[in-house]
Amino acid sequence: MVNTIAADAAVPKVVPPGHGIDSGPEPNPTSPAVGSTAGQEEEDEGMPAIPQLVYGIAKGDREGKMNHHIPEIAWFHKIEDRSTANIRNVLELKDTERSERVLHITVSRKLRPITKLSGRTFLSAWWHIVVCHYALWGQNIHHRNVSPNNLMVYKTSDGRYIGVLIKFDFSSSPSGQECAGTVPFMAVELLTPGAIEGQTKHLYRHDAVSFIWVLTWVCLRYEDGKLLCTDRPLDEWLKVDIETCRKEKLDFLYQARYKAQPSSSHTGSWSIVQSSLGFVGLSYVVDRGTSLADAIVFETWLQKHIHRQSRCPRLIKGHSMTDVHFQVLSSAAICSKTRFLLSHCFSTFSASNQCDEI
16 A cells, blocks of 8 residues: 555645655555655665665664664565656756666555654654654764654554654765755755755754754644644745745744744643754854754754753743753853853843743
8 A cells, every 4th residue: 555645734845856846745654554655866776775774774773762763664666667867868858867766665564643643742752753863863874854744653562652764765875965855844044046956065953953843843733633724823834935935934933933822732842842943043143154063953952952841841931041041052062152142142032032931
């Protein structure tokens, strides 16, 4: 069975490497023996290089960060005569060998969309995938297409839900620089004409912020595992072009998010969204033109906020962003000049924007 139903009501636009915009749906496996189709980098024999490498790395995982958090492949088949090189040859296009991709069919175990979960169960599965993705990035596997459709779960015999990262067909080695991703969840730095043409290197911070956008998206648009039927926030992100989507996301980052309200089943995660997006917004101001170390991005954009909530079941009311966040920044390996600028930004920012939920 091949299921190509999108996880949201409308299908987000996808930027495949070297192929512009594609609005086709992404696979969303939901049956016991699920098949998915994907175009992946050409290989001489067997499974494509990146997915094969992923499974090899995961099998050797002894810490539990990757093992059980990627799909278990039951069957794989390659359809060679449908490669992009052949299609370009028929159409008499130039650069027929550029980013050549071949159609593959993959059968894996039953998985469910992560959007079916709510509350701490959802947040736990989301964090499984964040950690798996970061561990794979450290092994030079760069996913580059973090979106709700690619975050799945399965249920264990004892009732736990385990997060699974799927769709490695846009993944690359560190040398890969072609732009890829699902537009509403891509970092704003990648939503520029130059980046779409492959002039911007895809960094870990770009995938990290995609996880935050996914968390934002689910908190605002899903309730009790179901997509809201009316008055869905962020619908315009699905309808506009790339440049307009970039502007919409920046507006949300610096203004609209303070008025946004999560659904009742995701209120517990909203504090993480707000604090994580606060760091992202500040990085665009303070670290413009610089590249933060992956470890600092993982710690200060993601890990600290998850750990803070796990230590404090209740939300902390009435504290400004300065009070809550600057201690975290001070503990990271950030130069004194950057800490001074961040402190100034927090002080200025918090004077006009008291945060009720941190």
